[in-house]
Amino acid sequence: MSPRLKIATIFIFLITGIITVRLFQLQVISHGYYHDIAQKEHSGFTELPARRGEILIEDKNSGEVFKLATNTTLNLLYADPYLIENPDLVAKTLTPLIFDLEQEKELDTERMETETDTAYEIEDELTREEALSKIALKTDTELFEDFQDNLKDELGEKTRSQILLAEEVDQETITELTTTDLDGILVTENGDVYAMPPEINDKGDVAKALAEIFQVDAETLESTLEGTNRYIVLKRKLEPEISSQIQDLIDNDPDDNFLGIGMIEEYYRYYPEGELASQVLGYVNYAGVGQYGIEGFFNSSLTGKKGYFTSQIDGTGNQITVGDSVIDPAEDGDNIMLTLDRTIQLEVEKLIQKGVENYQAESGQVIVMDPETGEILAMANYPTYDPNIYGDVYDLTEIELTDEQFQYVYNMGTEEEPTYWLYTHVDPDERIRIFQDEDDPETWYSYENFYGPEVYKNKTIQAIYEPGSVFKPVAMSAAINAGEVTPNSTHYCGGPIQVDEFEIHTFNDEYHGTETMTEVLVHSCNIGMSYVAELLGRSSIYNSMAKSRATLNITKIGPTPNW
Structure with missing residues (x-):
């Protein structure tokens, strides 16, 4: 065999070996990876949302059931400027429908305050x-005119003037x-990277340079740098009647x-009864996660499980009827x-x-319990809030502080992160949180x-607070269980008594003479309860406290009829 033929043979075997190794890597070692890519390219995937469970309350007298927490849908209005040929006409038509005078007044007040501070x-x-x-x-x-303009x-605006590329x-x-x-x-001081499409002369060259720096696809980046303005949100939570009017405009165009x-459509948690039992309920935040109360504690049960639908699709995105389709239905909360x-x-x-x-x-x-x-028949707190607008509790208002205050x-x-409290009463302490204006220390x-x-x-x-007289039945039941007293045992209530350094009175300084243990509870008598406490001793009272528990009772957890 000639030297030239030997070299050619070795070269062929070498190439064959390289191809074999590469095929083994692609078909065996990386099979799962490329199979997933192929599946994504040839599968249509649709997420099926789960309905969040409702929180219900009953009127025990009539038997009627009411929704404390339910779900509703309101429309989001968006625009694609790239498709709009007559922005002046569209603006004049939509402005009377979506203009919110109160909101614009608030924004204008903020503008005026900023300009005043600057002046x-x-x-x-x-x-x-x-x-x-x-x-x-x-x-x-x-x-109104400014909003329309x-x-x-x-x-x-067909082309965006500025695009955030990286943060x-x-x-x-x-x-x-x-x-x-x-x-x-443009690169800002904190490392945010912006692109200004109108200022980029050769978008292809800039895209290639950025693609090398950020290790991304140059063609996709070049398309982004074109700055085509697609899909801007005009208004959220449209009133149903406004949605109908806008839909009529779209349909008859x-x-x-x-x-x-x-x-x-956007889904929102809705509380039809407003403030009713709001601390018991809690609320659902912007991310759809329950916070506080029932919404927070039972968030996973209420949320349910999202489902999905997948099908085989061809290159144009159409479903292949002979391909496998998988439906995993959503499980409502x-x-x-x-x-x-x-x-x-x-x-x-x-x-x-x-x-x-x-x-x-x-x-x-206040708690009302069925004995x-x-x-729990009622559980109320005041002050309260409306879970439909839970964020309003953070609203601030300017206050005037006197020298005495x-x-x-x-x-x-700390000095770096101050937390200011204004004490409105001392012993017992009552205070409110106050905030100092960073730009104007005189403003609070x-x-x-x-x-x-x-x-x-x-x-x-x-x-955490002292239970007061509501704890008297707990101490009395402990004394009865310990055999120290019976409901008919008697005690003489003749006047104030001394316990350690404290002088104990009745709440109204009226004394009851001889009274049974039942009457001690009826009168809420501090003298009688001091007698019971002395019989029990401190350790027995403490043990009875440790065994006492108050819980919020909840029934019928699970799917219920759609009321």
């Missing part, structure tokens, strides 16, 4: 006064981007003026029926609010409701 920073007095004289709130007409600009990149990437000096690419306008009686709960909440306000108490709590079954402002945090704020997120807590079962 006060001007050192020259004449210039400062001139700037302040020009600051004013806009009229309702001006707000801004909407027109948004709908007409908080590392220092090495920042250095590389800075030294590369690409047109239309022979000239395709509203071709780029669309709506999609469980409904929960509470033992609360709606009529009693409503009345108790009215009474507790009246009591707190009349006696200027910090807060109030035969232990079921400043003496009772304490920083319970408090929560509008005075308590902020503290109202989320169900203090009847989460707060």
Whole structure:
């Protein structure tokens, strides 16, 4: 065999070996990986949402069931500026339907406050006064016209002026981007990377350079740098009647003026009874996760399990009828029926609010229990909140502090992260959280409701406090169980008594003479209970306390009929 032929033979065997090894790697070692890729490319996947379970309450008298927590859908309005040919017409048509005067007034007030703060920073007095004289709130007409003009600009913007490409990149990437000096690419101090499509002359070259830095596909990045403006949100939670009017515009549009306008349904948790039993309920946050109360504790049961539908599709995205299809149906969340009686709960909440306000108490709590079954018929707290707008508890309002009040402002945090409390009463301590304006230390704020997120807590079962006279039956039952007294045992209540350094009185300084243990409870007699406590001893009282538990009883956890 000639040397040339030997070299050719060795080369052929070498190439064959390389191909064999590569095929073994692809077909055996990496089979699962590439099979998954193929499946994703040739499978249609649709997620099937689960319905969150409802929380129900019954009117024990009528037997009627009411929904405390349920689900509703409201439309999100969006626009695709790329498809809108006449933004002026669309803006003029939509503005009367989606303009929110109260919201725009709030935004305008914020604008005015910001401009005023900026003006006060001007050192020259004449210039400062001139700037302040020009600051004013806009009229309702001006707000409407500004909203319409801004909407027109948004709908007409075919190319986005700025695109966020990456957030908080590392220092090495920042250095590389800075030294590369690409047109239309901006890197902020905290490492955010923005692209300004109108300023990029050669998007292909810039895309290739960025693709190498970020290790992404250059073609996809070039498409992003084109900056085509697709899908902007115009308004969320459209009222049903507004949705109907907009849908009519879309359906009856022979000239395709509203071709780029669309709506999609968004699911929201809805609490039809508003504030009723809100601390018992809790709420569902923006991510769909239950917080506090029943919503939080039973979140997994209420959430259910999402399902999916998969099918084989061809290159154009159409389903292949002979391919395998898999349906894994969604499992709706469980409904929960509470033992609360709606009529009693409503009345108790009215009474507790009246009591707190009349006696200027910090807060109030009430529990109503069925003594035969232990079921909780009412559980109320005041102050309270509406779980439909749970975020409103964080709203702040400006307050004026007197020199005397400043003496009772304490920083319970650190100098770097201060936490200020204003004590409105000392011994017993009553305080409210207050906030200092970072830009204007003379300005202070408090929560509008005075308590902020503290109202989320169900203090009847989460707060720690002395139980008072409601604990007398526990101590009395412990004494009966220990054989120290019977319901008919007697004791003489003749006046105040001394226990250690304390003088014990009845609540009204009226004394009952000879009374049975039953009458001690009826009179809520502190003298009689001191006698019982002395018989029991401290260790026995403590042990009886440790054995006592109060729980919120919940029934019918699981699927219930769709009421």
